[in-house]
Amino acid sequence: MTITVRAAAKFNLHLGVGPVREDGFHPLATVYQAIGLYDDVTAGEADGWQVTLSAEDHIALAEVPTGDDNIVVRAGKALAAHHGIDRAASIEIHKGIPVAGGLAGGSADAAATLVALDRLWSLETSDEDLLAIAGRLGSDVPFALVGATAVGGGRGEIVEPVADNGAWWWVAVGNEQGLSTPAVYRAFDELVGAGVAEPQVPERLLMALEKGDAGLLAEALANDLQAPALALRPDLAQTFADGEEAGALAVQLSGSGPTVLMLCRDAAHAREVAGAMQAKAYDRVWAAPGPVAGAHVVTY
Ligand SMILES: C[C@@](CO)(OP(=O)(O)O)[C@H](O)COP(=O)(O)OP(=O)(O)OC[C@H]1O[C@@H](n2ccc(N)nc2=O)[C@H](O)[C@@H]1O
Numbered sequence: 001m002t003i004t005v006r007a008a009a010k011f012n013l014h015l016g017v018g019p020v021r022e023d024g025f026h027p028l029a030t031v032y033q034a035i036g037l038y039d040d041v042t043a044g045e046a047d048g049w050q051v052t053l054s055a056e057d058h059i060a061l062a063e064v065p066t067g068d069d070n071i072v073v074r075a076g077k078a079l080a081a082h083h084g085i086d087r088a089a090s091i092e093i094h095k096g097i098p099v100a101g102g103l104a105g106g107s108a109d110a111a112a113t114l115v116a117l118d119r120l121w122s123l124e125t126s127d128e129d130l131l132a133i134a135g136r137l138g139s140d141v142p143f144a145l146v147g148a149t150a151v152g153g154g155r156g157e158i159v160e161p162v163a164d165n166g167a168w169w170w171v172a173v174g175n176e177q178g179l180s181t182p183a184v185y186r187a188f189d190e191l192v193g194a195g196v197a198e199p200q201v202p203e204r205l206l207m208a209l210e211k212g213d214a215g216l217l218a219e220a221l222a223n224d225l226q227a228p229a230l231a232l233r234p235d236l237a238q239t240f241a242d243g244e245e246a247g248a249l250a251v252q253l254s255g256s257g258p259t260v261l262m263l264c265r266d267a268a269h270a271r272e273v274a275g276a277m278q279a280k281a282y283d284r285v286w287a288a289p290g291p292v293a294g295a296h297v298v299t300y
């Protein structure tokens with residue numbers, strides 16, 4: 001038997017970052033939205049851990065490990081340890097989420113693996129325990145379980161759903177070269193220093209989501225990692241300028257980058273902006289709706 005679970009990419013509508021903590025992590029006040037770019041994870045019975053990879057066009061797999069460093073193996077081992085069982089599995093990952101793009105693709109795979117193995121091994125792990133295991137795997141993993149739109153606190157792992165009445169459309173523009181998340185947080189420390197205030201989620205963003213108003217959302221987007229990421233990768237400024245020229249309502253870096261997200265009015269406008277970016281010779285361009293569901297079983 002095999003079980004396939006689908007998990008979505010995330011975009012941080014707001015990413016407020018505070019002064020680095022003693023454990024090396026930064027306190028966050030973020031608003032995550034799950035958007036329609038997906039990885040599928042298929043889990044099957046096996047005697048030892050095996051990871052195989054495939055991907056949609058224009059998604060490079062070179063940086064993704066196939067051994068025990070793959071986050072899906074860490075996820076599987078953590079779930080087995082939680083239940084005190086000694087089991088392994090084969091995990092096939094089909095990536096539709098660009099790697100090292102600031103879209104939390106690895107976190108999506110980890111969340112999908114927890115859901116798939118919980119079902120494959122008939123464990124019936126409680127949601128509370130799954131979220132706790134997810135939080136230990138990575139700051140973004142709990143959100144990949146819940147999906148939709150949610151506020152993230154702590155180092156990002158404490159998630160609380162928020163009202164979102166929008167039917168949003170995004171254009172994501174990827175980049176050939178990934179960007180390392182720790183390097184961007186270090187650049188944040190250097191640029192902004194320890195003097196920065198504790199971050200907060202702005203009320204006007206929550207209002208824009210509740211109203212489902214794209215004009216208001218365009219004005220409320222913000223990302224504290226955007227300036228440090230652009231300091232590391234000044235070439236990205238051209239993508240921002242091109243997105244604005246293509247008619248996007250707003251252009252913002254996704255998390256720690258380098259993927260750039262463009263807010264559109266609706267599906268037709270997203271197709272138009274995506275076409276304009278392709279005409280400018282960008283070849284990693286995806287239109288995606290949001291919010292979408294968290295990790296969910298698609299076949300078994
Ligand atoms: C920046 C964000 C925004 O959502 O996403 P990405 O753009 O990477 O997808 C996240 O904070 C990334 O979360 P995730 O990729 O799960 O990070 P983790 O594995 O927990 O941590 C990797 C490293 O990032 C840094 N880190 C992460 C989270 C945080 N709140 N403060 C940090 O300083 C630390 O250096 C840590 O060692």
Ligand SMILES: Nc1ncnc2c1ncn2[C@@H]1O[C@H](COP(=O)(O)OP(=O)(O)O)[C@@H](O)[C@H]1O
Binds near residue numbers: 063065069093103104
């Ligand atoms: N299943 C996985 N998918 C993607 N990357 C993985 C995976 N497992 C481990 N990694 C490592 O995690 C790094 C960050 O990956 P990813 O989650 O795609 O990006 P980001 O942290 O920018 O959102 C990759 O460069 C890769 O080395």
